[in-house]
Amino acid sequence: MAEKVRVGVIGAGVMGRYHCETLALRLTGAELAAVADIDGVAAGRAASLSPGALATTDHRALLADPSVQAVVIASPNDTHAALVREAARAGKHVFCEKPIALDLASADAALAEAARQGVKLQVGFQRRFDPAYLEARQAIADGELGAVELIVGTTRDPSPPGVEQLRRSGGLFTDTAIHDLDSVRFLTGLEVVEVFATASTLVLPDGGEGFADTAVTALRLETGALAVLTNSLRAAYGYEVSMEVMGERGKIAVGYERQTAVRRLTAEGVRHDHVGRFLDRFGEAYQREMAHFIDCVASDREPEVTGADGRAALALALLAARSHREGRPLPAGEGG
Amino acid sequence: MAEKVRVGVIGAGVMGRYHCETLALRLTGAELAAVADIDGVAAGRAASLSPGALATTDHRALLADPSVQAVVIASPNDTHAALVREAARAGKHVFCEKPIALDLASADAALAEAARQGVKLQVGFQRRFDPAYLEARQAIADGELGAVELIVGTTRDPSPPGVEQLRRSGGLFTDTAIHDLDSVRFLTGLEVVEVFATASTLVLPDGGEGFADTAVTALRLETGALAVLTNSLRAAYGYEVSMEVMGERGKIAVGYERQTAVRRLTAEGVRHDHVGRFLDRFGEAYQREMAHFIDCVASDREPEVTGADGRAALALALLAARSHREGRPLPAGEGG
């Protein structure tokens, strides 16, 4: 058996914690070596999953450990780009949660540093590892639909984060819509040439300090195909993610509306549950993306979800945010 | 345009009333000429659908009208066989609701009289005119499943009739299960060689005078294929009818669990309606079977659902009832 890849995780919130569990408990090729979080208790709890793992409130201690080969960045979005650069400079391979940055200049700097240091950089678009997205993409690539014509994508979170968290995340477009923007590119292999977005604040209390929580984004792709995304920070029925791709010969639809194999039939009708949380829907995909990253590090291969993918989705998310602010459609390539 | 077929309807209950509406309002080739019901008000109301139609409490008046060419029998089950004979002797073509009789001797006498008089006799197995059953049957006949192996059928009524009505109907096997027994024959083209049934009284108040309201019927078909039917006189969620046929190469399932195109997604889950009443599920099939009957009369063709089909399903229903009483499986052909 090969040596285990020793991994440090920066950020022990919900997502970072889940990555810690994957590294400590589910992947035989990885070892959770260290956890850093400004909340020392959270860091300690996550580190305790792995005997001997370091827990620290200072991510620099983690990066200074020469035995750590790779780093997972799951801290707030506004720290991603700087941490990618720091980790790369420390010679660590990097798995970075989306978005890779909150502006394109920072994204470019992060990508450049990773390239300079020769470390691998994978971005956390976990849907690319979900069996349903993979199957849909393969079918489209195989020409099952013929030319793609129309895409409808949806991501709706069960309930909004606090405004402070939203501020650090960069907002609805860079934090949530970015998944759908990436999925359009991933499923169709087509690039976006025009973006129009419009948004409202309907959910956040007291006007949400101007943050949008409900948005519609219309995209024109290079072939003339159209796409539309709807995003919301509230869905009373749980977590909703779907994407339909329609083409000449039919439609492929990715999306669940049921989680547990139970239906109840009563005088009120037929009732079943819905997907509750993002980890219920994508837990397996999160495990697979991490397995892929560990495998790439261990076997010195390039990850399939690159920094360039992270940069491309970010550019579209920023463009959507600007389109909303300026009230007009914008051509892609205007910078974001 | 050909002359309209003048039809008399005997029995103006729910089903008879629906046939009256079909004849008066939906079929251009038929004319509702007369309605007989011992409840004169019901007869009058149904007759008023058709200008000039006779309303009577005496079915003999209806049969005595020489302008009436065909008769629909939708009276209580225990009157069916005698009315078929009477109508046939009066020279009328006969559409008879299921069951054609409550015992085999009466069924045989009814069939014999119809044959003697040269009148057409169609039995009301409306599922044979439902697009879903027809599609399933065609697929099976085309060999889509290969050899049939296992069938699961279900008919569940929303709520039980009164005990008096149940008595006149002959009970659960001759009134309800008979549909599923016919469907097994219709969908597979196979005959039943053994019947085992067991039943309980769980729904009817005060023990239901011994009438069963919940039953399981296991069938062995001539090829060794097996079938099982479940029937109940109560389903809190509405009317449930389904039949699955499994074979070498797959399964074909007939059955709805949704009527209206609305779903509600809330914190309680996903909810939609169910089929409420038998007319909601089979209204179109009831219209089609009547159109077929009228067409057979008008163009002098034999109906596709014959008295022999009615007799065969009755024989199985009686056998199931006897199997339940005697607590043992019975070979088909023992008479019922």
Place this chain on the structure above:
Amino acid sequence: MAEKVRVGVIGAGVMGRYHCETLALRLTGAELAAVADIDGVAAGRAASLSPGALATTDHRALLADPSVQAVVIASPNDTHAALVREAARAGKHVFCEKPIALDLASADAALAEAARQGVKLQVGFQRRFDPAYLEARQAIADGELGAVELIVGTTRDPSPPGVEQLRRSGGLFTDTAIHDLDSVRFLTGLEVVEVFATASTLVLPDGGEGFADTAVTALRLETGALAVLTNSLRAAYGYEVSMEVMGERGKIAVGYERQTAVRRLTAEGVRHDHVGRFLDRFGEAYQREMAHFIDCVASDREPEVTGADGRAALALALLAARSHREGRPLPAGEGG
């Protein structure tokens, strides 16, 4: 029984023919009195549904018949407004297929003439009579969703019309999207304040003479709620109509993905049919809207789908078409 309302139908294409059948065969309160179509054979075939009905290639003959009380206009879209005016001037009540006109000035003239003549005017938004839309609207009006936040609507036709037919229809926005635009208003009771549309020609042969066949329309409603519509003139899997309305407390989704109660389970997976044609999905609604119109005429009540509703949806459709041409979002009220 009241006198039957005598109705003339102008236009005997697919939709006009269906209205003829409804009037002749399904509604007891109506009588199909006359059919006009420039194709005399089609007029004759439709008129033959009703003994004694007039068939003519000249709609003026129909309008000149003093016994005709009401007129159904199902001719090409570019004739609607003028025919409404003509029929109103002849003192006939008018049921007009959507759109009521192809420009707002014509729509206004048609509404004014109907008002001047004191005749009823109903526009053919049949979804308002579909049980699913009605149930959804009632639930929303009852506050089941709380405030409405996000709407996603879809209408996709199985295959495109010819370019000549498309030209006469006014194009995708006035012919197809107009249904969804009306449904947004109907389901939510909210008005649209901004429209952005973008469209492509992906389906029509040879560039379709510039007609769009695939479109995305984003709407902002008066409360800040957002809506998005996708329309296509081709859907290989059949006819697709759906609308989701999401609010504070959940989501209500209208839409079928299955028509016949049969599923096939094979080694290739689980398969069922989809809705094939608009008449399969909305046949009942078409009958109900016509019954409503006849009832309004017979009992001298105002129809629930008014000329003003037809005008409002047209204004939005024209605005969407202009937004697409000009490449920018437009405030409603700019005229269309």
Place this chain on the structure above:
Amino acid sequence: MAEKVRVGVIGAGVMGRYHCETLALRLTGAELAAVADIDGVAAGRAASLSPGALATTDHRALLADPSVQAVVIASPNDTHAALVREAARAGKHVFCEKPIALDLASADAALAEAARQGVKLQVGFQRRFDPAYLEARQAIADGELGAVELIVGTTRDPSPPGVEQLRRSGGLFTDTAIHDLDSVRFLTGLEVVEVFATASTLVLPDGGEGFADTAVTALRLETGALAVLTNSLRAAYGYEVSMEVMGERGKIAVGYERQTAVRRLTAEGVRHDHVGRFLDRFGEAYQREMAHFIDCVASDREPEVTGADGRAALALALLAARSHREGRPLPAGEGG
């Protein structure tokens, strides 16, 4: 952290291998200490999941290891009862795959030995750990359905085992139907009082040496409620498991017909996948039952699925087999 429970696994076929993976990779409280299989290669491969684990072709070597605290028996069915006795005599706690034995005398001897030695004994009815079965059971226990009236259960395997494997398994009733028999008891909390079964050989080549591969089993429960099970060793569309429980106030249905979140809509209709293998459907439940067993051993609690449960289901399975052989319904308690 507590000491890990050291576990030996006897049998490294599909199921034993899966238990090895769970013990070695997924459960932090367990350690895979040894694997025995008469196929030394399979034993070795499974043991390699855990550094230092013993691989042996002689299960007695495994039982002789004093550091092994618990044993998982996943060998052929006809060895279960003797291995339970041997393991218990060696002082090991025992997790035994279903069925616990192939006759009641052997089952009784195994239970007696486990009791005598004071070791824990859990039987592998993994559905009792599936979230859907658990939710259904809780709802029924909470009275959501009122009195239970009718149950329909189905287990269909994708393809039959070889005849030799079938012989060692005891056949369809003790190997497959036993799951459904246990589920009836588990979901309803009711005991069976009468069994009738009928079966055919439709799938196995050359008559399958008389082994049944397709069966219907009708059950009467102590309250008069009825149940029916259908079992098949072939389902071209994959693995099918479902159970519907109907009562006064509605129905609860457990069962999936879809695995991956992808649907394809084409001119052929709507298509999605089905559950392919039992591990796809119940992988999580297998992990949970093993976690429960480890937890019971570590914390000295009694497992919730006892030897008595294993014995009760076996008694019903044997009774069903005998009912089929003798062609008559049999009262429970007749021994099997």
